[in-house]
Amino acid sequence: MPMLLVKGSFQITGSEPDGDTVGFVPTRHPDWNRVPGAARLDLTNSCRGKLRLDAVDALETHYGPTSAPAHQPLPFAHAARDELLAWLGFTDVRRAPDSERVVSADPESVPGWILTGGVDVHGRCVALAGRGPLPEGTRSSQEVSVGVPLLRRTVNHHLIERGLAYPTFYSNLFEDLREELAAVTRQARTAGTGLWPQDASTAGVKVTGLSSLTDEAVVVPKLFRRLYDHLASGEFSVPAFRAFLAGAADTYRITSSATPRAQVRGLHHVVEVTDDGTVRMTRPIEELVFTEA
Known part of the structure; x- marks a missing residue:
């Protein structure tokens, strides 16, 4: 390169x-x-x-x-x-x-x-x-x-x-x-080196407010930033987070998918929100390759 x-x-x-x-x-x-x-x-x-x-x-x-x-x-x-x-x-x-x-x-x-x-x-x-x-x-x-x-x-x-x-x-x-x-x-x-024993990105974090992200959960920073931006919008609700992600329009491909060269638009495709307010990524971060803004 x-x-x-x-x-x-x-x-x-x-x-x-x-x-x-x-x-x-x-x-x-x-x-x-x-x-x-x-x-x-x-x-x-x-x-x-x-x-x-x-x-x-x-x-x-x-x-x-x-x-x-x-x-x-x-x-x-x-x-x-x-x-x-x-x-x-x-x-x-x-x-x-x-x-x-x-x-x-x-x-x-x-x-x-x-x-x-x-x-x-x-x-x-x-x-x-x-x-x-x-x-x-x-x-x-x-x-x-x-x-x-x-x-x-x-x-x-x-x-x-x-x-x-x-x-x-x-x-x-x-x-x-x-x-x-x-x-x-x-x-x-x-x-189990460094932050990995505490990583909750794919295991999931129950989001009850900003302190869940700032003081408790260790997650991929890109997920943190999207959650923070959703909280800061003043219209936060965990169930609405996936719709927020769809609007954020991150573009990427998933290297482990059946079509690894296909472009995907929106992190809602790789983020799950459960009924109890738990947010988790369904793919590890190293499998995503983002397009530059």
């Missing part, structure tokens, strides 16, 4: 990194211009962009309105965030009281590199992220063929292997990389 390789450094002071987003500054600032969709990049004055880790979805630390953000169970959300920062090389991260905002970090920046195929609708560079010097035989700002061995050198692979984040796949990720991450997901689930 060809992706653009960019050398730079990870920087987090003044930002709110979580388990799947972190700040990055290229060594050569013009390298941002080579990223497909660069016009949509949301950059600071110092040319720091926000990376969205490709294929990784960690529990939310802050979602929704900035005045009153919601979160998923914080022990697991923070475990993913802390592992991401530690793996990259940050050893002392300090935050403002009762906040996700970093006020200082040691070191201030850590060297690394990213492999990217483009920018998402929120202005974030979607990337695989590695630490330290560039992979042998490569140079910055060149197209690199990315296979499984290189994928295994990234924090994306590390977080899923540790069971600290869920996979969430989009159609621009090549099949060999997706299959590797899906296999690693199943291994972590079977071994």
